[in-house]
Structure formats: C-alpha cells, structure tokens
Amino acid sequence: MVNNKIGIFDSGVGGTSIWKEIHELLPFEDTIYLADSANAPYGIKTREEIISLSRKNTIKLLELGAKIIVVACNTATTNAILELRKEFEVPFIGIEPAIKPAALKSKTKTIGILATKGTLSSHLFTKTSELYTQGIKVIEVEGNGLVELIEAGKIDSEEMKSLLRQILIPLQEQPLDYLVLGCSHYPYLIPKLRAFFSNAITIIDSGEAVARQTKSILDKLGKLNTNFQQKGECVFYSNNNPAVLEKIINPVKDQFQVKRINF
Incomplete structure (x- = not known):
C-alpha cells in the first residue's frame, strides 16, 4: 500500500489546484487525478446525482490503485463524503470552505x-x-x-x-x-x-490544509512513501477535452501524463 497512489477527483480541472499543493508537499508520491469534466459542474446537480458521480469516481480510482482518495471538490465533499466513508474502506480527505x-x-x-x-x-x-x-x-x-x-x-x-x-x-x-x-x-x-x-x-482557499491533512493521514496509517530516490509519477485522466487539463497543469515542470478515458 505504501507504493500505491494518492487518488484525487473533482468535477473537472479545478481540483488540480489541490493536486498542486499535494504534489509540492509530497513530491515522491505517485498521484492519479480524475477530471470528471463531462459531468461538470456538480454545483447545480441534486445531492443524489452528486453522490452517484462521487461513487463512480471512487470506484475508478480504486481500480487504478489509490491508497487514499482526496475529494478535491467542495460540492462533492459537502454532499457525498459521509456516504463514501460508509461504503468504502479507503481513507478519504475532503475539502470544505475555510x-x-x-x-x-x-x-x-x-x-x-x-x-x-x-x-x-x-x-x-x-x-x-x-x-x-x-x-x-x-x-x-x-x-x-x-x-x-x-x-x-x-x-x-x-x-x-x-x-x-x-x-x-x-x-x-x-x-x-x-x-x-x-x-x-x-x-x-x-x-x-x-x-x-x-x-x-x-x-x-483550502489547498495547503488539504495537502497537510493528506500527509498526516498517510503517515498515521503507515502508508507514506519514504522512497526519496525519484519524484512520483503523476497521471491525469479526463473524460472530456484533455487539452484544457494539460494547459492548466503545464506550469508544473515535472513529468506528467494526461490521458482521455471514459469513466
């Protein structure tokens, strides 16, 4: 589990603001990011729809090897994280307005x-x-x-x-x-x-606080990667136009991959 990945999802590209804080604090961790841009924005959807989409994203991140999941979306956190914690055993980190x-x-x-x-x-x-x-x-x-x-x-x-x-x-x-x-x-x-x-x-905004909490929970659970030989692999997935996602993370000079998948 130490070598598994930090999973992050958002209703689109916005959660990359959270990913950047996590990557800066924990550069040796592998990360997977899901941009559910095909269903953005979550903010106008019903609570039931938000829970359903958040469950879908969680299942995909677990399939991709997530050891912890950061719900990098205020709307998904405030509407769905309690349900996710009941259903899945993986630890969740939420994001709320500060x-x-x-x-x-x-x-x-x-x-x-x-x-x-x-x-x-x-x-x-x-x-x-x-x-x-x-x-x-x-x-x-x-x-x-x-x-x-x-x-x-x-x-x-x-x-x-x-x-x-x-x-x-x-x-x-x-x-x-x-x-x-x-x-x-x-x-x-x-x-x-x-x-x-x-x-x-x-x-x-809540980015730095979320990154610190992610590190704290991983450390507490013994899942923090302590192999400091090379920076972690960063993979981003979008179910819509990946060009927007690639452009918004481009200022980060580390190696990353952006892929389009259906989920």
Missing part, C-alpha cells in the same frame, strides 16, 4: 464566501458556518457560470471578466476583509479577484 480561519481572523467581522449552489445549500456547509460565524456577517455569493468558463479554457477571457464583475456586485461597498473560496476551481481566478478588490482583502 470559514473558520476567516471568521476568527476578520477584523471587520464581515466575510464573503464565493461558492457553488451545491456547496452553499449543503447540510455540512450550513453546520460549519453556524459553528464558526457567530457575530460575523457572512455574505454568500454563488459563482454561477464560473466553473463552465474555466472548464472551457476561458479563464482570461472578456466573458470571464464580465461575469466576475456581475457576480461580485453583492460584495461591493461591504467592509469585508476576507473572501473564502468554496470551489476548487476558483483559485485559478485569484489574480482577477485581487484586481477587483484592489488587494484590499485576504483570499483564502
């Missing part, structure tokens, strides 16, 4: 959360938010359409700029000092978000 640190550190007592409808409406998100945001004004904004544009490779398009401006209107004129990103696709929009807010706020 509400707690934002609420604790906010000086203005006003924070924004940019997330999908599926995350914002989930029971797990509501429970976490209620637990840590007493006395904090929370402004929730749905990022409708953002995932679709990222999946289409249009991060730097005028269409993206226009949509972002429209979505962020509720956050204008608000004294927020923290913006929490509740979708693993959204870290790829951080430069645009900083430009919109003129660097006046702190933007938080």
Whole structure:
C-alpha cells in the first residue's frame, strides 16, 4: 500500500489546484487525478446525482490503485463524503470552505464566501458556518457560470471578466476583509479577484490544509512513501477535452501524463 497512489477527483480541472499543493508537499508520491469534466459542474446537480458521480469516481480510482482518495471538490465533499466513508474502506480527505480561519481572523467581522449552489445549500456547509460565524456577517455569493468558463479554457477571457464583475456586485461597498473560496476551481481566478478588490482583502482557499491533512493521514496509517530516490509519477485522466487539463497543469515542470478515458 505504501507504493500505491494518492487518488484525487473533482468535477473537472479545478481540483488540480489541490493536486498542486499535494504534489509540492509530497513530491515522491505517485498521484492519479480524475477530471470528471463531462459531468461538470456538480454545483447545480441534486445531492443524489452528486453522490452517484462521487461513487463512480471512487470506484475508478480504486481500480487504478489509490491508497487514499482526496475529494478535491467542495460540492462533492459537502454532499457525498459521509456516504463514501460508509461504503468504502479507503481513507478519504475532503475539502470544505475555510470559514473558520476567516471568521476568527476578520477584523471587520464581515466575510464573503464565493461558492457553488451545491456547496452553499449543503447540510455540512450550513453546520460549519453556524459553528464558526457567530457575530460575523457572512455574505454568500454563488459563482454561477464560473466553473463552465474555466472548464472551457476561458479563464482570461472578456466573458470571464464580465461575469466576475456581475457576480461580485453583492460584495461591493461591504467592509469585508476576507473572501473564502468554496470551489476548487476558483483559485485559478485569484489574480482577477485581487484586481477587483484592489488587494484590499485576504483570499483564502483550502489547498495547503488539504495537502497537510493528506500527509498526516498517510503517515498515521503507515502508508507514506519514504522512497526519496525519484519524484512520483503523476497521471491525469479526463473524460472530456484533455487539452484544457494539460494547459492548466503545464506550469508544473515535472513529468506528467494526461490521458482521455471514459469513466
């Protein structure tokens, strides 16, 4: 099991923001990434659909030799991870919006959360938010359409700029000092978000925390790879256009493979 792989799945290419943090912290681990782009976005689907898709992805990762599975999708985590843990014996690492640190550190007592409808409406998100945001004004904004544009490779398009401006209107004129990103696709929009807010706020995502938790669980279970002779093999699978996936991970200079498969 030590030599097996870290499995990661997302509704598309966004979870590569989580993969990058994991690969940076654990460069000697083999990783497999599933981009379920054919079914993106998950944020507009029913809970039952999200659970079904997450189960499908889990089965494929286990077939490919995963020793641990990172659910690199906020919507899948908040809607499906409890069901996955009941059904499968493999350890799961989830990703949730970093509400707690934002609420604790906010000086203005006003924070924004940019997330999908599926995350914002989930029971797990509501429970976490209620637990840590007493006395904090929370402004929730749905990022409708953002995932679709990222999946289409249009991060730097005028269409993206226009949509972002429209979505962020509720956050204008608000004294927020923290913006929490509740979708693993959204870290790829951080430069645009900083430009919109003129660097006046702190933007938080969950990537580093997920990487640290992944390392901690592997170490605790005795599954951490301690062979430091060569960097791990990184294989990415997409069930849609692999070109978008390849482009978004291209800045990582290590060797990787991108393949198109049906799953």
